[in-house]
Amino acid sequence: MMKRSRSRLPLLAIFPVTVLSLVLGTPFLLGNHPVRWESGSVLPKIVVGDSPESGSGAPTAGTPKSSVPSTADALKVAKPWKPGAAQWGVQIYWEEEKQKRSDAFIEAQAQKQATYLVGLGANSVSLSFPFYTEGRTSDVTKTGPGTPSPERVRRVLKVFEDAGFRTTIRPVMDEASLNPPTGWRGNIEPASRSAWFRSYQTFLAPYLKVAQDEKANTFVIGTELTSMEGDSGWDSLVASAEKSFSGEVAYDANWDKYVTGRINIPVNHLGIDAYFPVKVPDTAPVSRLVKGWNEWLDRKSTGALPHITLSEAGIGAMDGAYHAPGDFYARRTVNPTVQANWYKAACQVVQERRMTGVYWWSIWFDDDPNTPPDDKTASRLDFAGRTQSEQAIKACFSSGYTGPGNTAP
Incomplete structure (x- = not known):
């Protein structure tokens, strides 16, 4: 696979098929992530223990044009996020190209993405970008060729904030x-x-300063660093982050470990990178997908989850994707209905479980979101330009759910 294709979705991967089959059958015995390279874990300061639609539809040939309007005029979020409200968001993944784009280009590209997200009805955006290490046993964390500089992050963040979005920075x-x-x-x-923690703190410091200067709402201090969870080094790292950044400091856990225990990291908010496999046919109705989501979540706790955000939710628009939602390697027959129905189910779960919100994975920063994905090269998880998926997202964002901090249904 070409490097670009793989790097487009750095959070999403799977074990080889032979291992995948075994792990899907015994996810808790092995404790490893059945559909991705990752596995996460569970809680911090907070402790979680605390209309179904039918979807059939055969795969369609080709992909229709985007249903989201595009305009050169700067648009603003119609209903900006307020504390206690639902976060209706998208993950923007930004990896610097080998030939660095100009500042003018990245600002224009950020405006293009902001305009698209306004068209979807989003009120939140999370800006994810890579940092690097030298190997599994390395003590070093550092910037690399794909890491945008703090100043570049500042420029892009300002575009989204000027458009009225709630913003998250997520290395x-x-x-x-x-x-x-x-x-x-x-x-x-x-x-x-x-x-390692000293090195990580050094890497994070200038990005925390940008987050503070630009009044970002959330800084994700770590994503899917399962083996490091519970280490005492998080205490000083989080304390240092909270001294320099007055917003919300969060951690995003992987879905499999979320349901098995606690994450011992002293942050004040937890997100789930949510790729729960549901073993149902492609023709399963949304109601059955909702049941599958709830069966996984109930392993952790039943009822409302008002302190939990789906920090990543997504699935490939292809046959068989319900069995491995995070599989970005596969390019089976395109099936937009599978992706759209998954989005409908996840949105229903967010509302019924009174969650904080959802961020759909993902849009590649340099892509034109108004152009249908090239299914010969693009990940099946791409949703921008897929009309059914965009319609499902727009319906979700306009559903009337106001969030766990409000009383409206």
């Missing part, structure tokens, strides 16, 4: 040096954990 460890799929960000084992 994510790139896995190229970790020998995937056996090695991934969730099983790193630094030779010196104290040195």
Whole structure:
């Protein structure tokens, strides 16, 4: 696979098929992620223990044009997010190209993405970007060729904030040096954990300053760093982050470990990168997908989850995707209905479980979101330009759910 195709979706991967079959059958015995290279874990300061539609439809040939309007005029979020309201968002993944784009280009591209998201009805955006390490046992975390500089992040963040979006900054460890799929960000084992945390703090510091200066709402201090969860090094790291950044400091856990225990990281908010496999046919109705989601969530706790955000939710628009929602390697027959119905189900779960909101994975920063994806090269998880998926997202964002901090249904 070409490097660009793989790097487009750095959070999403799977074990080889033979391993996948075994792990899907025994996810809790093995404790590894059945559909991605990652695995996460569970809670911080907070402790979670705390109309169905039918979807059939055969795969369609080709992909229709985007239903989201595009305009050169600057648009603004119609109903900006307020504390307690639902976060209706999208993950924007930004990896700098080998030939660095101009500042003018990235600002114009950010405006294009902001305009598209306004058309979807989003009120929130999370800006994810890579940082690097030198191997599974390395003590080093650092910027690399795909890492945007703090100043570049500032420029892009300002565009989204000027458009009225709630904003999140989310550095994510790139896995190229970790020998995937056996090695991934969730099983790193630094030779010196104290040195690793010092290095990580140094890397994060200028981005935390940007977050503070630009009044970002959330800074994700870590994503799917499963093997590092529970280490005492998080105490000083989070304390340092909270001194320099007055917004929400969060951690995003992988879905499999979310349902098995606690995440011992002293942050004040938890997100789930949510790729729960549901073993149903492609023709399953939305109601059956909702049931599948709830069966997974109920392993952790039943009822409302008012402190939980789906920090990543997505699935490939292809046959068989319900069995492995995070599989970005596969390019089976395109089936937009599978993706759209998954979005409908996830949105219903967010509302019924009174969650904080959802961020759909994802849009590649340099792409034109108004152009249908090239199904010969693009990940099936791409949703921008897929009319059924866009309609499902727009319906979700306009559903009337106001969030766990409000009383409206």
